[in-house]
Amino acid sequence: MKILDVKGMRCPMPLIETKKALKDLGDDETLKIILDNETSVKNVVHFLSDNKVPVKQSTDGGVFELIVNPVAGSLDEVDETAYCVAPANKGNSYVILLAKNRLGEGSDELGEALAGAMINTLKSMDTLPEKIIVMNSGIDFVVNGSLVLKPLKELEKQGVDIIVCGTCLDYFGKMDELAIGRVSNMFDILESMLKADKVINF
Numbered sequence: 001m002k003i004l005d006v007k008g009m010r011c012p013m014p015l016i017e018t019k020k021a022l023k024d025l026g027d028d029e030t031l032k033i034i035l036d037n038e039t040s041v042k043n044v045v046h047f048l049s050d051n052k053v054p055v056k057q058s059t060d061g062g063v064f065e066l067i068v069n070p071v072a073g074s075l076d077e078v079d080e081t082a083y084c085v086a087p088a089n090k091g092n093s094y095v096i097l098l099a100k101n102r103l104g105e106g107s108d109e110l111g112e113a114l115a116g117a118m119i120n121t122l123k124s125m126d127t128l129p130e131k132i133i134v135m136n137s138g139i140d141f142v143v144n145g146s147l148v149l150k151p152l153k154e155l156e157k158q159g160v161d162i163i164v165c166g167t168c169l170d171y172f173g174k175m176d177e178l179a180i181g182r183v184s185n186m187f188d189i190l191e192s193m194l195k196a197d198k199v200i201n202f
Helices: 013-023 038-050 108-122 136-141 149-157 166-171 186-195
Strands: 002-005 031-035 055-060 063-068 094-098 131-134 161-165 182-184 198-201
Touching: 002 013, 013 031, 013 038, 031 038, 038 055, 038 063, 094 186, 108 149, 131 136, 131 186, 136 161, 136 166, 149 161, 161 166, 161 186, 166 182
Parallel strands: 002 031, 094 131, 094 198, 131 161, 161 182
Antiparallel strands: 031 063, 055 063
16 A cells, blocks of 8 residues: 655645556555645545545544545546635735845845745745745746755645746746746736735735
């Protein structure tokens, strides 16, 4: 039996990791998924049920276990993030827009240091952003050589969706240097901002 421990992760990471684990599951293997968030359990079970994947659920205290049997067919074309339904928390959801590679105006050196400090501090906040949108020269934060890749990866592991402007990567010739986040388009970016309760623009 393979074990997938996604405790402490927020949507969409439990769904993404579940899809990956199912893809690597052998014909005679069973997958145990361990979660500690009821909303994530509901999202994963919904994803599995919709895609005709047999699942058994059990609970021990605040820990949930899902036992999954091998799946026939491919889930490659399934958008697992579409099953990410967050608990209602009206007024608290926010998105961060990083539209340049520094914070504020004035000294570029100081601005870069402040941006790094902000991203490093963000992972310790009680309320994390739902998404971080990266545009224009802000793509410097998510490409090879960035000094903030580690905190960004920690945020992504906690379920923060990092959206990177594909047009911006092409413009600066850095598509092959992308180290974190998913490449997206202006429609997705605008939709993400419109759905958020607040957008914080740095």
